[in-house]
Amino acid sequence: MQVFDMIINGKPVRAGSTFDVVNPATGEVFARVQAGDASHVDQAVAAARAAFPGWSRTPDAERKRLMHALGAALEAHMPELMELVTKEAGKPLGGLNGVGSGMEVGGAIAWTHVTADLELPVEVIQDNDDARIEVHRKPLGVVGSITPWNWPLMIAIWHVIPALRAGNTVVIKPSGMTPTATIRFVELANAILPPGVLNIVTGESGVGSAIAKHPDINKIVFTGSTPTGKNIMQNAAGNLKRLTLELGGNDAGIVLPDVDPKAIAPKLFGVGFHNNGQTCACLKRLYVHDSIYEEVCAELARIAKETVVGDGLVEGTQLGPVQNKAQMDFVQELVEDACAHGARILSGGKARSGGGFFFEPTVIADAKDGMRVVDEEQFGPVLPVIRYSDIEEVIARANDNENGLGGSIWSKDRAKAAELALRLECGTAWVNEHGAVQPDAPFGGVKQSGLGVEFGRYGLEEYTSIQTLKIMKA
Numbered sequence: 001m002q003v004f005d006m007i008i009n010g011k012p013v014r015a016g017s018t019f020d021v022v023n024p025a026t027g028e029v030f031a032r033v034q035a036g037d038a039s040h041v042d043q044a045v046a047a048a049r050a051a052f053p054g055w056s057r058t059p060d061a062e063r064k065r066l067m068h069a070l071g072a073a074l075e076a077h078m079p080e081l082m083e084l085v086t087k088e089a090g091k092p093l094g095g096l097n098g099v100g101s102g103m104e105v106g107g108a109i110a111w112t113h114v115t116a117d118l119e120l121p122v123e124v125i126q127d128n129d130d131a132r133i134e135v136h137r138k139p140l141g142v143v144g145s146i147t148p149w150n151w152p153l154m155i156a157i158w159h160v161i162p163a164l165r166a167g168n169t170v171v172i173k174p175s176g177m178t179p180t181a182t183i184r185f186v187e188l189a190n191a192i193l194p195p196g197v198l199n200i201v202t203g204e205s206g207v208g209s210a211i212a213k214h215p216d217i218n219k220i221v222f223t224g225s226t227p228t229g230k231n232i233m234q235n236a237a238g239n240l241k242r243l244t245l246e247l248g249g250n251d252a253g254i255v256l257p258d259v260d261p262k263a264i265a266p267k268l269f270g271v272g273f274h275n276n277g278q279t280c281a282c283l284k285r286l287y288v289h290d291s292i293y294e295e296v297c298a299e300l301a302r303i304a305k306e307t308v309v310g311d312g313l314v315e316g317t318q319l320g321p322v323q324n325k326a327q328m329d330f331v332q333e334l335v336e337d338a339c340a341h342g343a344r345i346l347s348g349g350k351a352r353s354g355g356g357f358f359f360e361p362t363v364i365a366d367a368k369d370g371m372r373v374v375d376e377e378q379f380g381p382v383l384p385v386i387r388y389s390d391i392e393e394v395i396a397r398a399n400d401n402e403n404g405l406g407g408s409i410w411s412k413d414r415a416k417a418a419e420l421a422l423r424l425e426c427g428t429a430w431v432n433e434h435g436a437v438q439p440d441a442p443f444g445g446v447k448q449s450g451l452g453v454e455f456g457r458y459g460l461e462e463y464t465s466i467q468t469l470k471i472m473k474a
């Protein structure tokens, strides 16, 4: 059994006790991780604080070089990291439409290199005979990063690399359900970075809230559920920490009547079901025009039944298990509630017997707003399909949700679709696509899906504060 240590100030640290990490494909323990607590958070923050002056004053070109070195280290260990991600998160090595741990580690590498090359240039606001005014971007200090279980390594990279690139030091706490790939990355990074620049504390009881409350942490970047995000915001108020919160989503997609149902169904299925629907910006509510409703539903159900569900380590698997039993039980509850309220289950609808947390890909027809499976974020392999006939009405229904992460319009008329997409209340709107993110385009939620954005220049700036410098000439 592999045992993973925390890394604080460049050194492995043990807590005296460990907790188990379960492979959701088998239900069996495959690794043990240190059960750290608030005292380890204190040690890690002290190390990060001590490393900050040196790291923040490291020449920009050197920080950039070291970020590229981190990308190269990820690449050199790609097979090992893929296997850890598949074992802890359940996603296949390959996966539906190539969305699996290969994409997760490949994405982590790509994000690292693109973010390494981002710049924070000094902006000159005024330069005349009176004065020169410059706007500088300065690092904040120590950043606390708290990550979820659905894309464990990718999201760790999304937090850590821009924070370091901008000159901050970091303490990261991964989800207790999926900590191993992140620990391995931090080990690899510590062979490259000065001690204390990147630290990891594992453990559930109170570690996250100790980070949120810590008076020596200057910013929290959190990806996870909306209730936890709200709790972090309250705890972070003590020293007015800066916050980036990437929270839950319940993304709507609207299919206009002009599409070809057969051609579009595989794309809709892919964006609704990849990673078993356990992606913040997966398509989670699908509104289809009455004139093509039955055809789209039938095609989605056909694809669902053909999808290969199994252990992600086995070649050819398209969807793995749900990451944990509680999440699988929640999905089952939503499906049963939909049935009780008159929805039709066209495929799946139940967990598989035997080991592991497998739930069959489930397409639900005659779903309606007001059903829990539509109104709540399912975060699992289930897609409710909702009928509509009036475009004005469906835009209002799509927007009638407290979340606002992503949304999409599907049509042959791209100009009309783009106009409608801009009316969706969400941080990213797609036309004939859903959930696709890239390292140079900002991504974040509106309403209760979060605060701030990640990626590209806008994302990098969130790890800085502005200092205005005014030099009088007269």
Ligand code: NAD
Pocket: 146, 147, 148, 149, 150, 151, 173, 174, 175, 176, 204, 207, 208, 209, 212, 223, 224, 225, 226, 228, 229, 231, 232, 245, 246, 247, 248, 249, 279, 280, 281, 377, 379, 405, 445, 449, 450
């Ligand atoms: P979660 O909120 O339960 O846990 C996320 C992390 O927060 C874990 O590391 C957990 O240990 C920690 N945590 C729990 N309670 C805490 C507290 N009181 N203080 C500080 N930290 C605490 O979320 P999850 O179930 O791991 O992830 C699923 C959720 O994440 C979904 O709602 C999904 O939509 C969301 N998500 C959002 C995005 C995005 O970019 N918007 C991306 C991925 C996932």
